[in-house]
Amino acid sequence: MNSLTLESPAKINLCLYVLGKRPDGYHELLTLFQRISLRDRVLFRKTRSGFRLQCRHPLVPCDSRNLIEKAWRLVQSRTGLRGGMEVILDKRIPVAGGLGGGSSNAATTLLAANRLFGLRLSQPDLMEMGRKLGADVPFFLLETSRAIGRGRGDELQPLAGATKLSVLLTLFSSGISTKSVFESLSRPALGPTLTKLNCDIIMISVFLASKDLKGCSTLLRNDLFKAAHRMKPEIGRVLSFLRNSRPASAMSGSGPTVFSLAANRVETEAAASEISRKFGLATWVGSLY
Ligand code: C5P
Secondary structure, eight states: OOOEEHHHHHHHEEEEEEEOOOTSEEEEEEEEEEEEEEEEEEEEEEEEOOOOEEETEEEEEEESSSHHHHHHHHHHHOOOOOOOOEEEEOOOOOTTSSSOHHHHHHHHHHHHHHHHHOOOOOHHEEEEEEHHHHHHTEEEEEEEEEEEEEEEEEEEEOOOOOOOOOOEEEEEEOOOHHHHHHHHHOOOOOOOHHHHHHHHHHHHHHHTTTOOOOHHTTTOOOOOOHHHHHTTTTHHHHHHHHHHSSEEEETTTSSSOOOESSHHHHHHHHHHHHHHHHHHHHEEEBBBO
């Protein structure tokens, strides 16, 4: 096999609870990751030597800042692999949107290199490498489409089962840096106990399985919302508008993308048109994956 084309999916955080700051500078999280049907497409081709990344998207750097190249370099240093790789990235996931696009691309690169070069890296090896590349990367190495994330978000508990629900994403014209959102977090007020939050996160999955979107609406909290909202007040306006008629709506990750779940695709498309008309923003309609 000389080349391989893989889909690199986006995620949403159905909820994101920040529990505090860690000694390593990261934040302790409790989050529920969910893959969605929005995907980049990535072609990987073996070459004799060197590394080359091509992407037409104006906001994607095609140099060593890109997580695809970082993942490739990590594979090389870890395995001593000689050969080279050419990568063509068809970017569809908004950049810096809170949808994990760069992390997903990094995970896809680890999986592609492992297969193309027959490296026999085990799942624990891949997970360890993923953690080095970023807190969201390990989730994209799982086979399940939903998982609870603890620690930095990279201690994962995969959850079985998929729910057929439509997703509406409201996309903003520019992204937000995850680092700056975390840095501008105010000290968390004393909130619910960890036992309660662990229970809430399981309840979200239970409500989704029975398509009880009203039931899970109060649990879809994102503790990064206030910080992201200060940087981009439009997020709050869109979310308030959506929540009037669609209770299962929240911000994903560190924002700015806002998601909204519904059982009915036609109704979701109508809501997407309304958002575009009212706010002049781009939207995307798809499904939980
Ligand atoms: O791991 P990743 O490089 O994707 O994270 C980007 C930034 O987000 C980190 O440098 C850190 O500032 C912040 N972060 C955090 N706590 C987490 C995950 C990310 O503070 N659990």
